[in-house]
Amino acid sequence: MSLVSCSPAPVENPLDDTGELIALSGGNAGPQAACHTCHGLNGGGDGVLVPRIAGMDSGYLVRQLGFFADGQRSHPQMSWLAGRLDTGERLAVSAYYAAMEMPTDLESKTALDASCDAPSGQRIYHNGAPERALASCASCHGTNGEGVGAGNPSLLGQSAAYHEEQLRRWRNGKRYGDPLNVMHEAASKVREDELSPLAEYIAYGPEPPRRRGSQEGCL
Structure with missing residues (x-):
């Protein structure tokens, strides 16, 4: 059998x-x-x-x-x-x-203090810096950080610490692989004193109540 x-x-x-x-x-x-x-x-x-x-x-x-x-x-x-x-x-x-x-x-996990330099982060994100040939972040990542197309990732739900770390890596050539080196070129044009405000704006948005430790009168 x-x-x-x-x-x-x-x-x-x-x-x-x-x-x-x-x-x-x-x-x-x-x-x-x-x-x-x-x-x-x-x-x-x-x-x-x-x-x-x-x-x-x-x-x-x-x-x-x-x-x-x-x-x-x-x-x-x-x-x-x-x-x-x-x-x-x-x-x-x-x-x-x-x-x-x-x-x-995810918002409750953020830990960085707010900065009174937040307007500079907001300006760069939405308008870039034309005098430096720096395009706005929104042109690729969307007005609300949702990402534009499959090639440009969503930035939502990431911490300010993570955004700042990645901006530095793009800037210093420790991260690469993006088409036409767009991110390296963009990050290289962001000034040192703008990195933290930009990262915080991407992570927290413009509203003071969403930012831990925001100081009265900052925005």
Whole structure:
């Protein structure tokens, strides 16, 4: 009597299809590479230097994993992790986080104090600095930071600390890979005293009540 007919049919694992397995267990890279240990179960990051990835464009996330793997972005853990994921795994985990809703409680995680230099950040974000040939951030990232097209990521839900860190990396050539070096050129034209106000404006917006420690009369 043949036992072939008694063999159970292969069961598809939905976690593999959505990337949830990689996000929660690290997949082939092992548990030390589980995305949720840094980015949180909701993909919201830590509110400081670990970014929000929930709801980001999947193509953008795939590209960033590729950049970490080939050295265009450098971070000890992310570079190690990305280098151990194959193309299919990168696509799967990126699709998983892209399908998530952006957490609604991210504002409460911000920790930087407000600055009375906030108007300079608002001006640069919306108007740029034409005298320096600096285009506005809004022209690529949208009036509200929602991103314009798949190639320009949403800036919403990231902390001021994260924005400032990334602006410095673009400026110093430690981060690259954007088409035509647009971000490097733009960040290079932002003055040192404008970096923090710009990062704070992107993170918190113009309203003093949304800024921790805002001083009366700043805006």
